[in-house]
Structures are given as structure tokens and as C-alpha cells.
Amino acid sequence: MSKLTAGLFAILLVAPVFAAEPRTLRCGRFLDVVSGQMRERVDVIVTGGNITAVQPAGNAKPDVDLSSLYCLPGLIDAHVHLTGDPEHAGYKSLGQSVPSQTLTGAKNARKTLLAGFTTVRNLGALAYSDVALRDAVNAGDIDGPRLFVSGPALGITGGHCDDNRLAPEFHFVAAGVADGPWAARAKVREVVKYGADLIKICASGGVLSKGDSASGVQYTVEEMKAIVEEAHRLGRKVAAHAHGAESIKEAITAGVDSVEHCSLIDAEGIRLAKEHGTFLVFDIYNDTFILEQGLKIGLLPESIEKEKLIGKLQRENFRKAWLGGVRMAFGSDGGVYPHGDNWKQFPYMVEYGMTPMDSLRAATLHAAELLGQKERLGRIATGFAADIIAVASDPLKDVNAISTVQFVMKDGKVYRNDRAAK
Numbered sequence: 394m395s396k397l398t399a400g401l402f403a404i405l406l407v408a409p410v411f412a413a414e415p416r417t418l419r420c421g422r423f424l425d426v427v428s429g430q431m432r433e434r435v436d437v438i439v440t441g442g443n444i445t446a447v448q449p450a451g452n453a454k455p456d457v458d459l460s461s462l463y464c465l466p467g468l469i470d471a472h473v474h475l476t477g478d479p480e481h482a483g484y485k486s487l488g489q490s491v492p493s494q495t496l497t498g499a500k501n502a503r504k505t506l507l508a509g510f511t512t513v514r515n516l517g518a519l520a521y522s523d524v525a526l527r528d529a530v531n532a533g534d535i536d537g538p539r540l541f542v543s544g545p546a547l548g549i550t551g552g553h554c555d556d557n558r559l560a561p562e563f564h565f566v567a568a569g570v571a572d573g574p575w576a577a578r579a580k581v582r583e584v585v586k587y588g589a590d591l592i593k594i595c596a597s598g599g600v601l602s603k604g605d606s607a608s609g610v611q612y613t614v615e616e617m618k619a620i621v622e623e624a625h626r627l628g629r630k631v632a633a634h635a636h637g638a639e640s641i642k643e644a645i646t647a648g649v650d651s652v653e654h655c656s657l658i659d660a661e662g663i664r665l666a667k668e669h670g671t672f673l674v675f676d677i678y679n680d681t682f683i684l685e686q687g688l689k690i691g692l693l694p695e696s697i698e699k700e701k702l703i704g705k706l707q708r709e710n711f712r713k714a715w716l717g718g719v720r721m722a723f724g725s726d727g728g729v730y731p732h733g734d735n736w737k738q739f740p741y742m743v744e745y746g747m748t749p750m751d752s753l754r755a756a757t758l759h760a761a762e763l764l765g766q767k768e769r770l771g772r773i774a775t776g777f778a779a780d781i782i783a784v785a786s787d788p789l790k791d792v793n794a795i796s797t798v799q800f801v802m803k804d805g806k807v808y809r810n811d812r813a814a815k
Contacts, residue, residue: 413440413441413805414440415438415439415440415445416438416439416440416456416457416805417436417437417438417439417451417453417455417456417457418436418437418438418439418455418456418457418459418464418781418802419434419435419436419450419455419457419458419459419460420434420435420436420437420450420459420460420462420463420464420783421433421434421459421460421461421462421463421464422434422435422462422463422464422787423435423437423447423463423464423773424463424464424465424466424753424773424788424789425773426465426466426750426753426754426757426758426771426772427758427772427774429750431463431787431789434449434450434460435447435448435449435450435464436448436449436450436451436455437464437773437779437781439779439781439802439805440805441779441805442778442779442804442805442806443776443777443778443779443805444773444774444775444776444777444778444779445775446775447773447774447775457800457807457810457813458812459783459800459812461785461812462783462784462785462799462800462812463783463784463785463786463787463788463794464773464781464782464783464800465509465753465757465773465781465782465783465784465788466757466770466771466772466773466777466780466781466782467509467510467511467512467770467778467780467781467782467801467802467803468509468510468511468512468723468735468756468757468782468795469510469511469512469513469514469722469723469756469757469760469761469764469770469771470505470510470512470513470514470723470724470725470727470735470756470760471513471514471651471672471674471722471723471724471760471763471764472514472516472632472653472674472676472724472725472726472727473505473513473514473515473516473724473725473726473727473728473732473735474515474516474517474518474726474727474728474729475497475498475501475502475505475513475515475518475523475526475537475540475727475728475732476494476495476497476498476501476515476518476519476522476523476526476728477494477497477518477728478497478501478728478731478732479682479686479690479728479729479730479731480690480691481497482601482687482690482691482692491519491520491522494518494519494522495522495525495526498518498522498523498526499526499529499535499537501727501728501732501733502526502530502535502536502537502538502540503535503536503537504732504733505537505538505727505732505733505735506536506537506538506801506803506808507733507798507801507808507809508732508733508734508735508736508798509736509782509784509795509798509801510538510735511538511539511780511782511801511802511803512538512539512540512541512760512761512764512766512770512780513538513539513540513541513727514540514541514542514543514591514632514724514760514763514764515527515540515541515542515543516543516546516593516632516634516653517543517545517546517554517569517593518542518543518544518545519545519568520545520568521544521545521587521588521589523540523542523543523544524542524544524587524588524589526540526542527540527541527542527588527590528588536808538803539770539778539780539803539804540590541590541591541764542588542589542590542591543584543589543590543591543592543593543632544569544584544587544588544589545568545569545584546569546593546594546595546634547569547570547571547577547580547581547584547592547593547594547595547612547620548569548570548571548594548595548611548612549570549572549595549611549612549616550570550572551604551605552570552595552598552602552605552611552612553595553597553598553599553602553605553611553634554569554570554593554594554595554634555570556602556603558603569584572616573616574615574616574618574619575619577612577616577619577620577623578619578620578622578623580620581620581623581624581627581629582623582627585624585627585629589629590629591624591629591630591631591632592620592624592629592630592631592632593631593632593633593634593653594612594617594620594631594632594633594634594644594649595611595612595633595634596610596611596612596617596633596634596635596640596641596643596644596649596652597609597610597611597634597635597636597637597640597641598611598636598637599634599636600636600683600696600699600700600703601692601693601696601729602696603693603695606637606699607636607637607656607657607699607702607703608636608637608638608640608657608703609637609640610637610639610640610643611640612640612644613643614643614646614647617633617643617644617647617648617649618647618648620647621647621648621649622648625648630650630651630763630765631648631649631650631651632649632650632651632652632653632674633647633649633651633652633653634653634654635652635653635654635655636654636655636656636657636703636707637656637657638657638658638659638661638662641655641657641658641662641666642659642661642662642665645662645665645666645669645671646665646669648669649671650671650672650763651671651672651673651674651722651763652666652671652672652673652674653674653676653724654674654675654676654707654726655673655674655675655707655710655711655714656703656704656706656707656710657703657706657707657710658673658710658713658714660713660717663713663714663717663719664717666714666719666720667717667718667719667720670720671719671720672720672721672722672759672762672763673714673719673720673721673722674721674722674723674724674763675707675710675711675714675721675724676724676725676726676729676738677707677708677711677738677741677742677745678725678730678737678738678741679725679726679729679730680700680704680705680707680708681741682729682730683696683697683700683704683729684697684700684701684704686730687700708741708745709745711742711745711746712745712746715745715746715747715751716746720759720762720763721755721759722755722756722759722760722762722763723738723742723752723755723756723759723760724760725737725738736793736795736796736798737796739752739753739756739792739793739795740792740793742755742792743792749788749789749790749791749792750789752792753788753792757770757771757772758771758772759771778803778804779802779803779804779805780802780803780804781800781801781802782798782800782801782802783798783799783800784797784798784799785797785799799811799812800812
């Protein structure tokens with residue numbers, strides 16, 4: 394090595410690494426989701442992908458002027474299916490390949506992000522298409538929310554997480570099928586091996602599956618306990634699809650971290666959820682979409698009939714669970730309805746018992762806690778990820794304001810700024 398080369402190499406070793414320059418976002422109004430207060434004129438200082446200060450607005454011109462808007466933390470939807478679309482419902486989904494579903498996911502990831510949802514939990518996808526989607530977002534290859542993904546959902550042979558639409562001669566078995574405790578443990582290890590951030594299981598039947606009852610019991614307590622133990626050993630949380638009252642109680646007893654749908658939960662199930670600290674995730678908007686659009690988009694008639702039986706009960710049970718003091722996170726089942734319409738669940742949460750602030754906390758603080766990210770996501774505060782959205786009117790007065798998202802920042806990068814375009 395020459396003296397010149399050695400000298401340059403030494404300079405490189407000691408040269409400082411300069412962080413991204415701080416930028417100032419000026420919020421006309423700023424929602425503090427912890428206190429529940431709307432503060433006037435606040436500057437948020439963003440350095441790289443992080444929030445480094447939150448302070449009263451200064452006199453200097455901000456880098457991003459949101460002074461006419463209401464700033465909120467980026468929203469979190471804890472139950473979506475980005476690789477699915479409602480127009481691929483029923484038998485039509487059998488014609489979709491894995492590459493097609495992955496590309497569908499890329500389209501829907503962008504729509505979801507631009508709607509103000511900067512983080513989502515994807516619960517169930519064909520052949521690890523959601524893992525590929527997450528990795529593409531993380532690499533910056535496509536625009537999308539921060540993803541926590543499950544890969545294939547685990548379930549019993551012939552259950553909601555299998556597929557009963559093909560004739561027997563096809564011998565089709567879904568990738569997540571595992572019967573018995575040890576087979577279920579092995580399946581947990583498999584999906585973790587191939588990139589799953591969490592585990593989804595089917596404790597009960599479902600609405601959109603063929604040949605089962607939404608209230609029917611599927612995985613046994615013994616199987617679910619084995620799954621939960623194995624998942625927790627590997628540092629993964631478990632989300633349980635469960636509509637029926639018995640399946641909900643059994644899943645909670647088995648130790649799952651969240652129960653999805655929760656349609657027929659009873660008083661004992663509410664008590665158990667509160668006792669165990671289990672999160673409940675009710676998807677109470679999509680009943681409207683299914684009953685209004687289901688036959689047009691090709692849902693099976695039996696699915697429409699199942700939805701008629703449980704949809705209104707689910708909403709009333711949402712009210713009972715909320716009044717019962719359980720922990721709730723926002724989860725909409727995006728993909729049953731068109732992606733980007735996730736916000737439409739907020740007014741239903743308010744109609745059935747929450748205040749607008751309660752519903753927004755479910756989609757920020759509480760969803761972040763469910764994801765194990767309460768020290769990183771769900772707040773606009775120093776040290777948190779720079780996930781910030783802004784809307785045109787006060788969501789505490791009318792939660793439908795979330796339909797008017799005009800600014801979206803994720804990890805310090807601006808993906809939408811309608812004001813700048815004018």
C-alpha cells in the first residue's frame with residue numbers, strides 16, 4: 394500500500410458520519426394520543442427516519458408547512474390481507490397465481506399507505522407472498538406501509554385456513570394445514586423459517602370459507618397451546634381467527650396474543666380476555682360491504698347467509714366488550730373490502746361505543762402495543778419513528794375526518810403532500 398493510499402484510508406477511518414439534516418414539520422394542530430388533547434401550533438423535528446423533538450412552533454419558516462392541517466401519528470391496521478382484493482372473491486380466487494397475488498399486494502400496499510396507514514399486520518397470504526411484499530417495502534423497491542406478516546395461516550384439514558372449493562381428485566391441502574400438537578409445532582417452525590413475523594391460526598370456522606360454520610370449533614385447546622408455546626419460544630406472537638364463543642374462550646385460555654373477529658363473544662369470553670390481557674380485534678365495518686356488494690363480486694351465497702347471521706351480533710358484542718374494559722386494537726380485515734377504505738371502520742367503532750379518541754388510540758397506541766412496538770410506533774414523540782399523517786378537519790369532532798388524509802410521512806419520507814401539489 395502506498396503512503397498516499399494509506400493516508401486516504403486513515404482519513405476514511407476517522408472521518409465523521411454525518412446524519413441527515415433535521416427538518417421541521419409545522420402542525421397547525423397536533424393530536425397527542427396519550428393525553429387526548431389537541432395542541433395548537435407545534436413543530437415536529439425529524440432527523441432521518443426519527444422524531445428528534447416536539448416543541449411549540451417557532452418563527453422560522455418550516456421545511457414542511459402543515460399549519461392548516463391536523464397532525465396525527467401514522468395509523469396502524471392490525472388485520473389486513475394486502476395480497477387479496479374483493480373482486481377475487483369466491484371461486485375467482487382459484488385462478489390467481491402466487492405472482493399475481495404478490496403484484497396485487499404491491500398495488501394495495503401503496504393504496505393503504507396513501508390512506509394514512511403507515512403500519513399493518515398482514516394475517517394470512519398464499520405461499521409467503523406477504524413476506525416478499527414486506528421485504529420489497531423494506532428494501533425501498535415499492536411504496537407501502539411497514540408490514541408485520543404471518544405467511545400462511547395455520548389450521549385443521551378442511552377448516553377455515555384450508556380450502557374446500559376444489560374437488561377431491563385435486564388433493565389440495567393448504568400450506569398452513571397441520572393436525573395435532575406436534576405437527577402444529579413443526580408448522581410454526583416452518584413458517585418462521587420462511588420469514589413470518591407472527592403466527593396466525595384458525596380456531597373457528599369462517600364466513601368466507603366453504604363448508605364450515607363460523608361458530609364451529611376447529612383447532613383444539615391442546616393444539617393451540619402447542620402453537621402458542623412454540624411461537625413464543627421463537628419470539629413470535631399468535632393471532633387467532635375466532636368467531637364462535639367457545640373458540641374465543643379456548644384461544645384465550647391457550648394463551649394467544651390477540652383474537653380476531655370475536656363475533657359471538659359472550660360474557661365469559663369478555664371476562665377471560667380482560668383477565669389474560671388478550672387483545673380483541675373486531676372488524677365491524679366489512680359487514681356493510683359484504684351484504685351490499687357480496688353477491689356482485691362473487692362471494693359464495695352461503696357466505697352471505699353466514700354474514701347475515703353474525704354481522705349485527707358482532708357489532709353489539711363489540712359494544713359489550715368495549716364497555717367490559719378489554720384491550721382493543723384497530724383491525725379492519727382489509728381485502729374483504731377495497732384497500733384504502735380502512736378508515737371506514739372508525740365511524741362504526743364510534744357508533745358502537747367508542748369516542749373518536751378511543752378509536753384513534755385503538756389504531757395508534759393500542760395497535761402498537763399489540764405489535765410489540767409501543768416504544769417505537771403509535772405516537773408523535775421524541776425517539777419514535779417519524780410516521781406522521783395530516784387531515785383537513787378535527788377527527789375528535791368527527792372521526793370521518795380520517796377520510797381526508799392530505800399528508801403521509803413514514804420513517805421520515807414524505808409519500809403524500811396534497812398541499813405541496815397546489
